[in-house]
Amino acid sequence: MEAYYRSLKSVQLxxxxxxxxxxxxxxxxxxxxxxxxxxxxxxxxxxxxxxxMAQTKESIVNVSFAENAEI
Known part of the structure; x- marks a missing residue:
């Protein structure tokens, strides 16, 4: 998290x-x-x-059914 906070000083979201x-x-x-x-x-x-958001949720659900997936 520290690296994330440091990077916020040099990037624009x-x-x-x-x-x-x-x-x-x-x-x-x-x-x-x-x-x-x-x-x-x-x-x-x-x-x-x-x-x-809808596509993100769908992707997470699809990945959760993949072999050896742990969510």
Missing amino acids: YGPTNFAPVINHVARYAASVKDGSQYFVLLIITDGVISD
């Missing part, structure tokens, strides 16, 4: 904030590792405004 594409991309990447040799954690920190 703007929208739209769409998380579904990020979730789907990471899910596809994680699914490509078939031997269980890697563990993936996706941490999303937001300013509170999510532009694609």
Whole structure:
């Protein structure tokens, strides 16, 4: 969190904030590792405004059904 707060001094937040594409991309990447040799954690920190909330929820639900997924 300290790194997040430090970075806020040098970046400007703007929208739209769409998380579904990020979730789907990471899910596809994680699914490509078939031997269980890697563990993936996706941490999303937001300013509170999510532009694609319905799609984000759908992506989270879809990923939760993936093999070896823990949400």
